[in-house]
Amino acid sequence: AQTVTQSQPEMSVQEAETVTLSCTYDTSESNYYLFWYKQPPSRQMILVIRQEAYKQQNATENRFSVNFQKAAKSFSLKISDSQLGDTAMYFCAFMYNAGNNRKLIWGLGTSLAVNP
Amino acid sequence: DTGVSQDPRHKITKRGQNVTFRCDPISEHNRLYWYRQTLGQGPEFLTYFQNEAQLEKSRLLSDRFSAERPKGSFSTLEIQRTEQGDSAMYLCASSLRDSSFNFGSGTRLTVV
Numbered sequence: 509a510q511t512v513t514q515s516q517p518e519m520s521v522q523e524a525e526t527v528t529l530s531c532t533y534d535t536s537e538s539n540y541y542l543f544w545y546k547q548p549p550s551r552q553m554i555l556v557i558r559q560e561a562y563k564q565q566n567a568t569e570n571r572f573s574v575n576f577q578k579a580a581k582s583f584s585l586k587i588s589d590s591q592l593g594d595t596a597m598y599f600c601a602f603m604y605n606a607g608n609n610r611k612l613i614w615g616l617g618t619s620l621a622v623n624p
Numbered sequence: 625d626t627g628v629s630q631d632p633r634h635k636i637t638k639r640g641q642n643v644t645f646r647c648d649p650i651s652e653h654n655r656l657y658w659y660r661q662t663l664g665q666g667p668e669f670l671t672y673f674q675n676e677a678q679l680e681k682s683r684l685l686s687d688r689f690s691a692e693r694p695k696g697s698f699s700t701l702e703i704q705r706t707e708q709g710d711s712a713m714y715l716c717a718s719s720l721r722d723s724s725f726n727f728g729s730g731t732r733l734t735v736v
Contacts, residue, residue: 543725550729551729552728552730553715553717553727555725558724599667601666603725608674608679608680609672612657612667612669612725614666614667615666616666
């Protein structure tokens with residue numbers, strides 16, 4: 509069974525500082541994708557960053573970067589220069605192909621508060 | 625706006641009534657997904673369409689739930705005889721051949 513674990517239910521950071529959100533997953537699949545999604549109070553799920561499992565290079569998107577440790581099945585998200593607008597729920601998700609479907613397995617989320 | 629759109633944004637209904645939600649995916653996306661999300665949880669998969677074909681339904685989708693995508697474009701999710709336990713955010717997502725899922729803003733259902 510595929511599982512995603514986010515061990516930090518809540519985190520806070522001061523504006524302009526750096527914060528790291530942790531995510532671990534368990535799978536027997538060899539081909540998969542990993543994602544971080546952001547869900548602000550407006551509730552729209554927004555893709556922050558994605559990582560293909562076959563790529564060794566860590567993905568980066570502006571202030572957002574990941575530390576992908578495939579052997580350890582770890583996929584943490586680093587947010588640099590935190591901004592007030594980064595306040596949101598952050599979900600780690602794992603995707604694999606299951607027949608005709610693509611399955612997205614979600615963690616329970618980490619609530620991040622960026623303080624002024 | 626060329627993203628995924630969902631209608632309505634909010635729906636309050638009395639227990640026992642039927643409700644229908646609509647999702648308009650990104651136009652060239654052939655894959656469409658419905659998820660349900662309750663407070664403090666990640667989304668739970670409900671059903672999946674590839675073009676007009678409904679290829680998978682979750683066990684969460686009881687007989688009171690039905691989804692359609694008649695022309696392979698927009699999709700509807702209907703809940704019959706609503707129960708209080710149906711109160712949740714219903715999310716729609718679409719994707720093309722690549723791995724990215726694009727989500728709509730969701731429909732928040734409250735059953736009173």
